[in-house]
Amino acid sequence: MDVKRVAILGGGTSGWLSAIFFKKVWPGLDITVIEDPKLPPIIAGESCTAPFVDLIDFLGVDIYDWIRKVDAFPKLGGKFVGWGPDNSTFTQPLFSSYRNRWDYYNTEFGNDNNLLKGMLAFDLPLKDITVSNYLLDKKMTPFTKDGHVVRPMYHFDSRKNAEYFKNVGLNLDIKLVLSKYKSCTKNHAGIEKLILEDQEVNADFFIDCSGFNQLLLRKELNATFTNYSNFFTATGVIAWWDESELKPYSNMIAMDYGWRFNIDLQSRSGNGYVYDTNLLTADQAKNEVETKLGKTVELVANAKWTPEMLLEPWQQNVIAIGLSSGFLEPLGSGGHTMIAMMLKLLSEMWNPCLETQVAAKKNFNTSYEKIVNDTVDFISLHYRNGRNDTEFWRKHLSPKSIPISLKEKLEHYRHGNFYDDGTAYSLENYCVVVQAYNLFDKKLLAKSLYHKDTNVKEKVTEEFNQLKKEIEYISRDCISTLDWKKLYD
Numbered sequence: 384m385d386v387k388r389v390a391i392l393g394g395g396t397s398g399w400l401s402a403i404f405f406k407k408v409w410p411g412l413d414i415t416v417i418e419d420p421k422l423p424p425i426i427a428g429e430s431c432t433a434p435f436v437d438l439i440d441f442l443g444v445d446i447y448d449w450i451r452k453v454d455a456f457p458k459l460g461g462k463f464v465g466w467g468p469d470n471s472t473f474t475q476p477l478f479s480s481y482r483n484r485w486d487y488y489n490t491e492f493g494n495d496n497n498l499l500k501g502m503l504a505f506d507l508p509l510k511d512i513t514v515s516n517y518l519l520d521k522k523m524t525p526f527t528k529d530g531h532v533v534r535p536m537y538h539f540d541s542r543k544n545a546e547y548f549k550n551v552g553l554n555l556d557i558k559l560v561l562s563k564y565k566s567c568t569k570n571h572a573g574i575e576k577l578i579l580e581d582q583e584v585n586a587d588f589f590i591d592c593s594g595f596n597q598l599l600l601r602k603e604l605n606a607t608f609t610n611y612s613n614f615f616t617a618t619g620v621i622a623w624w625d626e627s628e629l630k631p632y633s634n635m636i637a638m639d640y641g642w643r644f645n646i647d648l649q650s651r652s653g654n655g656y657v658y659d660t661n662l663l664t665a666d667q668a669k670n671e672v673e674t675k676l677g678k679t680v681e682l683v684a685n686a687k688w689t690p691e692m693l694l695e696p697w698q699q700n701v702i703a704i705g706l707s708s709g710f711l712e713p714l715g716s717g718g719h720t721m722i723a724m725m726l727k728l729l730s731e732m733w734n735p736c737l738e739t740q741v742a743a744k745k746n747f748n749t750s751y752e753k754i755v756n757d758t759v760d761f762i763s764l765h766y767r768n769g770r771n772d773t774e775f776w777r778k779h780l781s782p783k784s785i786p787i788s789l790k791e792k793l794e795h796y797r798h799g800n801f802y803d804d805g806t807a808y809s810l811e812n813y814c815v816v817v818q819a820y821n822l823f824d825k826k827l828l829a830k831s832l833y834h835k836d837t838n839v840k841e842k843v844t845e846e847f848n849q850l851k852k853e854i855e856y857i858s859r860d861c862i863s864t865l866d867w868k869k870l871y872d
């Protein structure tokens with residue numbers, strides 16, 4: 384059946400990004416966004432990863448205009464403070480396109496991620512072969528006077544971000560209906576029309592972007608969600624704002640009952656304590672924060688969730704995108720990544736002129752499942768630090784708390800089998816955590832390399848040192864975060 388009209392329920396970031404994306408890829412579609420004027424977008428989601436920046440780029444948005452209007456600040460990675468052995472800190476840097484340089488050298492080493500393996504085997508920090516780590520430790524940006532040496536990720540104001548994309552959408556012949564959703568009528572295809580407080584909206588295809596209200600897939604089509612409570616026990620957040628220190632990275636600070644984030648925007652910082660709601664109340668969480676910071680904090684948000692994701696986000700003529708498709712927890716900054724990845728999948732698989740959407744739907748749902756599984760594995764990997772000092776950290780020592788797929792990945796890595804399944808997080812991202820937590824056997828790894836070349840340790844070390852020199856050279860004209868901010872004052 385031809386799709387001519389698309390109705391998007393929800394006017395938060397996921398709703399407007401979907402609307403703009405659909406209009407760009409299929410300009411002939413008639414698109415309507417419905418939002419409840421009394422229910423503003425969520426105050427959450429202020430740190431993104433590279434796929435979201437790719438999406439902004441794809442949409443043709445002027446990134447410098449976006450930076451100005453959403454208070455954005457460059458992010459080059461994350462510091463995990465107190466997560467490592469003996470409460471040590473490790474850095475997860477942005478592995479950027481500069482990586483191509485060392486892919487080339489991997490080929491020389493046997494095209495088997497041998498440089499990566501060698502660095503693990505011979506105790507060479509992976510983060511050190513990234514431009515981003517070199518810059519973030521010096522409070523530098525990847526920008527020079529003429530451009531950038533690597534493209535950063537960003538921190539931004541979530542409400543301003545939603546507002547920004549709404550304004551872009553309103554200039555693109557996308558209809559906006561301000562009304563509250565009440566119910567719907569159904570037909571053989573799925574949903575026929577949405578019944579709002581004061582009008583009805585007919586469409587051929589529906590996008591559920593109704594946030595945590597999860598109005599269409601969960602409430603109307605009774606779609607099944609997979610629960611991940613065994614793996615993720617931090618299911619609540621209290622958030623507050625503070626002054627910005629202009630750090631070009633996110634801080635994730637281990638706490639007694641969860642972890643705290645601290646991310647700098649241009650004009651303020653966003654902070655939150657993501658805590659285990661079975662062990663702590665919001666008041667107790669606030670007390671713990673205030674004791675650790677030695678000052679009072681004023682909350683701007685306070686929320687709880689169940690860590691769950693839709694099994695199949697595309698059912699009949701409805702697709703859920705954004706929080707309506709589920710949420711695990713904020714570690715990994717994955718919300719906007721997921722939106723970007725789902726839209727990209729749709730552009731590859733969906734088509735308004737398809738006579739039948741059966742194959743597209745199947746492929747979409749299968750690809751989505753891989754992204755979810757990878758995200759679950761990657762976030763869960765961070766809890767494999769072996770900490771046993773509080774009940775929260777001890778919960779993560781239980782065998783039940785590790786996904787089977789992650790267990791398998793770690794077993795493969797241990798034996799020197801490194802592979803990138805190319806979904807949400809890269810092999811390098813995984814290896815940084817694996818290296819920080821010593822989740823591999825150096826001798827086994829070294830052994831897996833020696834069949835090629837007996838000088839492998841020398842070669843890997845030489846290449847590592849060469850890359851470090853290059854990074855220093857590439858970054859020589861980069862400007863400090865303070866100078867970068869002055870450009871936007």
Ligand SMILES: Cc1cc2nc3c(=O)[nH]c(=O)nc-3n(C[C@H](O)[C@H](O)[C@H](O)COP(=O)(O)OP(=O)(O)OC[C@H]3O[C@@H](n4cnc5c(N)ncnc54)[C@H](O)[C@@H]3O)c2cc1C
Pocket residue numbers: 392393394395396397398417418419420422423424425427428429430431432541562563564565592593594595596598620686704705706707710712713716717718719720
């Ligand atoms: C604690 C927390 C931390 C997060 N951290 C990150 C992060 O670091 N990085 C990241 O990328 N993402 C993060 N996310 C996810 C991110 O916030 C979301 O993916 C993003 O904001 C998109 O939200 P949304 O548009 O799906 O939902 P919302 O912003 O909630 O929008 C929902 C929309 O639905 C509309 N609506 C609801 N009910 C009705 C109704 N009855 N009738 C009409 N309209 C209705 C509302 O009006 C609103 O416009 C986080 C989320 C949470 C909860």
